[in-house]
Amino acid sequence: MPQMLLIVEPLGQRAERGRAGGEAAYQRMLDFAAALQAEGLLLGVNSLSSAAKRLAKRDGAAQVWDGPFAEAKEMVGGYFLLDTDDEAVALAWAERCPAAEWATVEVRGVGPCYL
Template identity: 50%
Template sequence: MAYLLLVVEPVEQRGRRTQEEGREAYRQMAEFADTLKARGVLRAVESLTSMKDAARVTNADGDTRVIDGPFAEAKEMIGGFFLIDCETQAEAVAMAAECPAAQWCTVEVRKIGPCYA
């Protein structure tokens, strides 16, 4: 089964880090990804840019609306993700607990569900 580990961090957190702290966090996350890859469970991993580069799109009744980031009401952002293969949610939760990001933000575990055509 596939699970998504979402790295959910406070919006202002990246801006408070020094360049050295940012590099160290990235090094730790890359090392974690390498560990998952060596175990044969990593499907994909990506870091996401800040919300200032984001856009929200809705299309209700043919009325397309685009709101460019940053989003004033947002307190958290998805900073990145790991897509992993696990037998159980407990196994995915254990891997999330190993993620270095769990030391400075939240790692949310989500099971990938079927898409219906």
């Protein structure tokens, strides 16, 4: 099963580091993605915005909430989808991920929801 590196970062962190700091961090993440690509491990990568909506459907009625969500202290800021079923390999790459310095890198297997 492929492994996903989820970047879980504190809310507001992007604004705190400013444009120049954000661009420098983004370049480091691009370089990390290039290293994964060079190893043949990268299946997908994206940065996620802090703007979000939530939807729940109960009894046929949908309700939508706009984010950011007050109860949240962190957000999923992006992900790397790796072509490996070896959790140890994914953890080794998570340790190399620059975002581990300012966020948490969560490793999860990707597969059917019944596993």
